Amino acid sequence: MTHLGRLYDLLDDVRLPDGAIPYSQVSSWELRFLYLLGRHHLTGGDRLVELGSGGGGSTYALALGLRESPVFDERTGRLHAYDFFRVGKGTFASEKFFTSGSRPEGEDSFLDDFRSRLEPFLPFLEIHAGDLWQTSDPLDTGPVEFLHVDIAKTARVFRCVTERFLTRLRPGSVVLHQDFAGPRLPWLHHSTGALLPYVEIAGPPIRSTLAFEVVRPIPEEVLRRIAEDAYTVDEKLALISAVQDRVDLDHTGGIPFKPVLEFAKAYVAHYAGDHRRAWSIAKPLTSDAYLSRTRADHFAQVRRAYEQERERGGGGSRLGRLVKKAVGR
Known part of the structure; x- marks a missing residue:
């Protein structure tokens, strides 16, 4: 069992505070796992990055764990939260991210609602609002200890994730792909296949989230091919097959990942224009x-x-x- 895998044994015992967690589109199991990562695994010595913070549920769970951690230092550690923080075309955000549960007339930003909900953690929370290509720094090469990816809904955004964040992973870095049960996002699946020689999967997916830890340096050439989408259709299908060999049911037994990943292969061909x-x-x-x-x-x-x-x-x-x-x- 991997070091991350030991957190699975603690999932049933986590009790997050009633009424404190903001509305989230991730499951309670995923929120508990985020809390456990903050509480028992992450140090904050390198960058902690959440891509796709939404209404703040996942951010809150992780930040709460960090606050209760015996090793995280709120004076020096930083949790970076990236999102559009608004609703509208291309943002994939829900109106439920507003405190009122619906979009106020004439308003599309829920950034103030997010700040209000995360107020206890603002001293160590850095918020980056807007298009990821604009809010991430291409010159920042600082190592990333933790990367939560819940933003790669398009290939364009995933390229940014790859170029500006995956390149900063080091042995010991933890990655969570929250949309791993989404067949329409096959770049998550074939890129994971490309990374398999350099990572250890923590265990069964936690509902829709696959967690893994980097255990060997990732060659620049591998990251370049992922970012440039330089794999052929057949290579992508083979990479997804490699993931199918490692991933079956999620930890609750509710999501069968082998057929989900098979469906992702269909979308590889679909996006390549081979609809037959x-x-x-x-x-x-x-x-x-x-x-x-x-x-x-x-x-x-x-x-x-x-x-x-x-x-x-x-x-x-x-x-x-x-x-x-x-x-x-």
């Missing part, structure tokens, strides 16, 4: 109970793209095929 291949991967997964219940919109998206591609090729209907045959094309 994408549907050929996705179609057998429609019989999976978990995916059919939770990802119906994903199946519809991949199938629709495949059918549109087929129509454009002239083979989308029986009549179309007959016409092609009649004119000899």
Whole structure:
């Protein structure tokens, strides 16, 4: 068992304060794990970074653990919170991040609400509000002890995560990928496959979060290929298969990661424009109970793209095929 894996035994005993934790889109299990990381593992000697703080639930749980840690020094340690801190197109934020639970008329920023909720921890909390490409410093190469990634909803943002944060990981650094159960974000999955020789996975995913610790220096070439999306489709599928060999059910038994990761392969092909291949991967997964219940919109998206591609090729209907045959094309 990894050092991080020992935290799993403590999950059932964590009691976070009722009513204090802000609304969060992560599960109570993930909040408990964040608290345990702050309380029992992290030191604050290097940068502690949360990418995608949202309404502050995950930030609060982690900061509470740090405050109760015997080794974290609030005078010198810093927790860096990055987010748009507003709702609107491209932010993937919920109106529930406002204290009122809905967006006030004429207002799109919940930054003041975030600050108010995290007030006990402001002395060691640094807030970076805005587009990650603008709020992160390309010249900052300081080592990152902890990286919580809940912001990589697009390939564009993930490139920023890779270039400006993954490059700063060192042996001992801890990474949490919060969206690991999201098939539409396959860059999380094939990049993890590329990192497998240099990391140890802590244990089963904590609901949607995969946790791992860097145990060997990551070669610059590996990080460059991840950032530049320099892997072929077949290489990406093989990298995801390598993760499938390591990850099965989440720790509660509720999320079956092998089919989730298989569906991520379909999205690799989908984003590459090979919609026929994408549907050929996705179609057998429609019989999976978990995916059919939770990802119906994903199946519809991949199938629709495949059918549109087929129509454009002239083979989308029986009549179309007959016409092609009649004119000899």
